Amino acid sequence: MSLSKQSLKSKPITKVTFLVPAESGKGAEKVAVVGEFNSWDVNATPLKKQKDGSFKATVELSTGKEYQFRYLIDGTNWINDSEADKYVSSGVSFEENSVVVL
Template sequence: MALTKQFLKSKPVCKVTFTLPAEATTESKKVILLGDFNGWDPSEATPLKKQKDGSYKAIVELETGKEYQFRYLLDGEKWENDWQADKYVPAEGSTDENSVVVL
């Protein structure tokens, strides 16, 4: 898993590439990205596209100077954190943790 950040010079935005490796998806058919940037709303979620190597990937433009909590949802039932997130914080109302990307 990896978070790749590409900061744009023309505006205060960073293109973040979210990648979930094949070994984390274990035959999942649908992977979506939920977080602060889409209100944790499944109807507004960012779908990840399956790659030839079996991993899933999506690119999201996020405002710089902020931190965003996020998690991956596999097939609408299994949550997965990013194994290389910038940090982790306790999820509100849960014993789980959320991944965080720091821009």
């Protein structure tokens, strides 16, 4: 997994690209990034499958904030981003959520 960030100079927005590599999404039909920025809606931010088998999406988020998120693979398997800025307790289970800090 990986996160890349690009801050816009003209406004307080950061473009965050979420990437699930082919190895992590092996055999997956669909992958979504689900988090605070989309009200934890599993259908709001699907990642597009790339030619190399990876999944990718770019989201514009407000700079100066932190957002919790996780990836949902094929509607059943939740995974974290191995390159997240940090991790916090989900508050729902014993699992943690990934966090992107902008």
